[in-house]
Amino acid sequence: MIFKCFIYFIILAQITVSGSEFNCNEISFNLEEIVNKTETVNEIIYAVINGNESGVTNDELIKFTDKFGHRFADFDSLELSIDYVIRLFKNLGINVYIEHVEFKAWKRGEESAIVSTFDELKNRSNEVNGKIVEFKFNFTKYEERVQYSYYGASEASRYGAVAALIKSLTPFSLYTLHTGTQNYFANFTRIPAASITSEDAELIARLSKSETVKVELILRLSETQEKPMKSRNVLAEVKG
Template sequence: MEALSILSGILLLLLSGAQSHEPVLSEKLIRDISNYSEIALKIIDYSLTGPGANQSYNRLATFVDRYGPRLSGSSNLEDSIDHMLYLLQQDGLDNVHGEEVNVTHWVRGKEIAQLLEPRSAELSILGLGSSVGTPEEGITADAVVMRSFDELEERKDEVKDRIVVFNPTYVSYPVTVAYRVNGASRASKYGAVATLIRTVGPFSIYSPHTGMQVYNSSVPAIPTACITIEDANMLDRLERAGERLTIHLYMEAQTLPMVISRNTVAEIKGSVYPDQVVVVSGHLDSWDVGQGAMDDGGGAFISWQALSIVKGLGLTPKRTLRLVMWTDEEAGGIGSQQYYQRHREDADKYSILFESDEGVFLPYGILFSGSAEAKAILQQIGQLLVSINASEVYDNGGGTDVDWWREEKVPTASLANHNEHYFWYHHSNGDTMDVLDPEEMNLCSAVWAVYAYVLADLDDVLPRG
């Protein structure tokens, strides 16, 4: 493009900007938000170099080192919730309590997969959440490898009495996770006896990743587990080379009756509108592998940290700042759904719900779902975070635990952070404290605290659509 064209392009861009229909905030609201600039700097200092520095990382390390992973239904999870309630009380927060909910109780038990032909080799597996187990003697069957559901349809006549190995190329988590979630029933429809699904992720060092799967009730429930990317590719190559694949699979997995767990709640009570709330949240449960440090210890602990910072600075917002650490997110937001059902009648008192469940790496802003006017308010608040390069507001905020509230048009938001490697570790033994960084968590906590405090202290709850 020539120089003149570039110049006219810029002019057009400027003109189109001037003609846009973005909501214009009132002078007063802009001034009100700008007035928080000193408080925002205090929050940032407190979190980066003050008493809050490295606090969320260190608290989380102590917590996950002590309790390990926290699967719904496990004593690990309930013990960790007991301790969390103690910690929140020790931190001097208000109204610390657990809200009881019914949660799933799936247990993995022992599990083994062995390649018998064309050579003997152990295959590292992780059974998928809600999977049934095998018979006591296990399942020994020949295997077929399918790279896609399309290939399954084309080769459906080869599937009966076979173990189906799915080896789809990773496109993105939301796209490729379909194989993990639906693979078992898609193959069972044609008579498969078990499925082994390539781990849903972009990179692996021979690490299988578990996760939820869902049976279609119209076909038999068959055992299903994930295997590593490396083994999926190896089995694929062997099949294409004409080798007969025989696999032995043994899984003790079973689903037990639901049990009672708790969403963990703590607050800083609002000084003027105590019934109105801003929620910051993450989930305390995790898969039963690794430490559940990243997913979602990090999100839960920066949310706690947001309240700790506000309290540590002696601030009391006009409305209530509520921390919720959800339970049984991993089975599909089981705890948060019951919270929503119980509290939805108060939807007009919820200004916004924040959830961090996609990493607490270097933050660069937030993602938001709500009205254009509400977004403009968040963008204005974002200006208070320019000094830490976290001022951007993107669309499509939310998360499994807060998206329920969209039905009531309550705004939701999540943390925009450099989580490019999130799916390297997600739902695997690699989800440990080594993935996280104290300074990045300090920054995330500051972002979370600035948004949460300012929104809890403005004159009004956020406008709906």
């Protein structure tokens, strides 16, 4: 049973809605207790990687994402996926609790990117005003590069940029996007920000260095903040 709980935890994490931030520094650990559980932890790891649970996590996650797709706030897919996880936990004999939460419903508006020409944009403040800034970086570790996704738009706006493009935060790409949280500083204009694939980021960078090609990127991005909506968090308890 504990293996199943471990496997389905990742699915639960995919749909949880929360109004508060998670602070790892607030977590306290009992080292002796952790050491005493080493054998149990190793059994779980073996079962998930090499044992009868091998591949189950990935298979269930594929089934879940194929069935529900995106789970944006205020979309039927979110609520249906929550119902699915509740049934899943109940079928596994796990205690399930529902926590109702209220949040602002975000809806994507019109979006388009038309690439024809673009003036090479160097990352210098005296060249940024009125321009679109692209943050192109070599991926090392997620925690070292996520700052561009989180603060990129505000840092670009600080120097007068009109929009920001952030290269996908991933070491490997199949022309797929990795998006994340965008934070805005209170004292700077909230400019549009968009994630672009690693391939497109490299293409724009190459074209911007060309002596015969000038690149211009036109972005039209819009979104709306709807009235507060309600949804649910799913809490599962495994009694030991």
